[in-house]
Amino acid sequence: MAKLKVEDLVVAYGAVIAVRDISFTVEDGEFVSLLGPSGCGKTTTLRCIAGLEGSSGGTIRLGEAIMAADGRDVPPDKRGINMVFQSYAVWPHMSVFENVAYGLRIRRETSADIERKVGEALKIVGLDGFAGRYGTELSGGQQQRVALARAVVTSPRLLLFDEPLSNLDAGLRDRMRFELVELQRRLGQTSLYVTHDQSEAMLMSDRIILMKDGRIMQSGTPRDLYERPASRFAAEFIGNANIVEASVIRSAGDRSAQVSLPGGVIVAGHFSRGQDARASGPVLACIRAESISRIRDDETGANCFDARVETLGFLGPLVTCSLLLGEVTLRAELPARRPPVIGDTIRVRIEPDDVIIIPE
Ligand SMILES: Nc1ncnc2c1ncn2[C@@H]1O[C@H](COP(=O)(O)OP(=O)(O)OP(=O)(O)O)[C@@H](O)[C@H]1O
Numbered sequence: 001m002a003k004l005k006v007e008d009l010v011v012a013y014g015a016v017i018a019v020r021d022i023s024f025t026v027e028d029g030e031f032v033s034l035l036g037p038s039g040c041g042k043t044t045t046l047r048c049i050a051g052l053e054g055s056s057g058g059t060i061r062l063g064e065a066i067m068a069a070d071g072r073d074v075p076p077d078k079r080g081i082n083m084v085f086q087s088y089a090v091w092p093h094m095s096v097f098e099n100v101a102y103g104l105r106i107r108r109e110t111s112a113d114i115e116r117k118v119g120e121a122l123k124i125v126g127l128d129g130f131a132g133r134y135g136t137e138l139s140g141g142q143q144q145r146v147a148l149a150r151a152v153v154t155s156p157r158l159l160l161f162d163e164p165l166s167n168l169d170a171g172l173r174d175r176m177r178f179e180l181v182e183l184q185r186r187l188g189q190t191s192l193y194v195t196h197d198q199s200e201a202m203l204m205s206d207r208i209i210l211m212k213d214g215r216i217m218q219s220g221t222p223r224d225l226y227e228r229p230a231s232r233f234a235a236e237f238i239g240n241a242n243i244v245e246a247s248v249i250r251s252a253g254d255r256s257a258q259v260s261l262p263g264g265v266i267v268a269g270h271f272s273r274g275q276d277a278r279a280s281g282p283v284l285a286c287i288r289a290e291s292i293s294r295i296r297d298d299e300t301g302a303n304c305f306d307a308r309v310e311t312l313g314f315l316g317p318l319v320t321c322s323l324l325l326g327e328v329t330l331r332a333e334l335p336a337r338r339p340p341v342i343g344d345t346i347r348v349r350i351e352p353d354d355v356i357i358i359p360e
Contacts, residue, residue, distance in 0.1 A: 002063030002157040002190060003028045004049065009058035011044050018044040020214040021058070026158075029188040031181065033201040036211035037237070042194045045211075046160050049192065050083050051076035062157055080157040082150075084164045088143040090150075092135035096127065099135065099146050103154040121149040124183060141172045148180070152187060159184075161193040165200070177203055198238050202226070210234055229358055230272045232284055240289040242330045247282050248357070256352055259285055263326025267302045269352035272359070282360045291354030292323065292332035294340070295347050303350045307332075309340045323348065 004026040011019040019041045026032045034042040047053040049060055051073055060068040062081070067074045082103075090099055100121055104114045122128050125145040135143065144164060151159055165173045165180075181204045184191050195201050201208050202222040209219040210233075218230045229235035232243055249265070250258040256269040268285060295304060307323035307330075318333045321340065325348070332348070340346050 004158055004190060004192065005059075005061040006045075006049070007059045007061075009045065009048065009060065010056045011041070011048050011053060012056040018214055019048070022211075022214075022216050023058075024209050024216065024219060026190055026192055028190055030206045031184050031191045031193065031204060032207045032209060033193045033195055033205040034209050034211060035195055035198060035201040035237075036217075038196060040211040041214040042196075042211055043162055046083070046162055046192065046194050049158075050081050050160055051079050052083075081160060082152070082154060082156040082158075083160040083162065084144075084147050084151045086163040086166055088140070088147045088167070090135040090138070090143045090146045094135065095131065096122070096133050096135075096138070096146055097131040100149045100153050103150065107154070117153050118149075121153040124152065124186075125149045126179075140168055141176065144168065144176065148183070152183075152189065157190070159189050159191045161191065163195055164193075166195075166197070180204065202238070208238075210237065227270070227356070228272050229286060229356065231358060235284075235286040235356070235358055240331065240333070242287045242289065244285045244287065244328050244330075245282065245360070246285040246357070257357070259283070259355070259357065261285060261326060261328050263328060264305065266350065266355055267352040268355035268357045270354070270356040272356060284358045284360055286356040286358055287330060287350060288354065289320070289331045289333045292330060292334075292348050292350050294334050294338075295349045297347050299347060299349070301349075303352055303355070305348055305350075306345050307348050309342050309344045309346060312339065312342050314339075 007023045009019055009022050034045060036042050044053060048055050054073050055068040056071055059066065067079055097118055100118045101114050104117060122131060125148050127145050127149065165176050168176060177200060205222060207219060207221055208225055210217045210225060212233055218225060218234045225234060225238050229238065235241040235243060244261050246259045246261050248257050249260050256267055259266050259268045305325045307325045310322040310324055313320045314336065317336055319336045319339045320331065320333050322329050323332050
């Protein structure tokens with residue numbers, strides 16, 4: 001296992017620049033996700049690290065070794081990196097045992113070692129007892145486990161995942177997310193994971209690198225990105241955010257300010273990096289659906305408002321509704337136990353700390 005260091009990486013396909021000068025590290029044993037919308041360059045970055053795509057500029061280091069520099073790339077089979085694909089890529093004409101043993105046979109390991117290592121890898125992924133089955137005799141989830149066993153059996157220095165769970169049905173995908181992280185933690189395997197699914201990245205990652213148009217927009221722990229989005233893009237991509245055009249009118253100390261929204265004033269207590277609670281002017285206020293709570297009709301204080309219920313949808317434990325506050329419509333999620341009715345005026349509160357001010 002080793003630390004991955006990517007510096008100023010550029011990948012161009014002719015005139016199309018897929019990755020624009022990005023830098024990041026994945027520490028030894030860390031699980032990091034590249035997250036972003038379709039076409040943002042995450043798969044290209046991953047494939048370039050694997051050596052399946054050439055770099056056009058920048059450096060990729062794994063531990064002390066240089067994998068790519070100045071457009072010169074080490075071949076994929078010399079990198080000590082394994083990759084798990086969305087398509088499983090399990091060979092149907094080979095048994096599970098042979099699928100997993102393949103990388104060890106290429107390395108000319110002894111039969112005894114192959115037997116032992118394949119046995120251990122199949123046990124790790126919960127497939128002991130399946131060694132003799134063929135690829136065609138396995139479910140999608142089982143095939144994905146074979147792909148995982150094949151990836152870990154050679155103890156690579158780095159594991160790469162390209163949307164490995166997106167072909168599985170919702171229930172199995174949920175289970176495999178937890179299993180995969182549990183496996184990664186147990187093996188202490190340095191891992192880089194590509195996904196466009198924000199909840200998957202939030203659930204699984206030590207750190208998330210959020211990409212857009214070939215660039216890194218923000219990186220940090222899932223909590224950092226959720227609580228301190230640095231841009232409208234980050235606020236909208238991660239979690240349920242209402243984004244409202246606003247203007248800081250008066251500072252209320254170093255860490256909070258009064259902010260005017262269409263039809264009202266709200267106290268904001270959270271300022272994203274680069275935003276100063278003392279500076280006035282146009283900004284965006286980010287209010288997450290789950291930070292709006294219903295209170296008693298007679299409650300007063302900072303950020304207590306009357307709101308008219310305009311739409312309502314049942315989500316099981318919660319109802320999702322649009323609320324008209326002043327002239328602003330906000331999406332809120334409220335407990336379903338005592339649901340409001342469309343047309344009701346209800347009293348709500350928004351914690352000042354849950355109002356995040358981001359650059360316009
Ligand atoms: N072989 C190629 N030739 C030309 N352009 C390419 C090639 N592969 C990718 N691109 C372009 O590079 C950009 C980044 O693509 P990439 O596949 O890395 O995005 P992505 O974020 O992984 O998207 P997705 O989630 O849809 O796979 C896109 O604009 C894509 O059209």
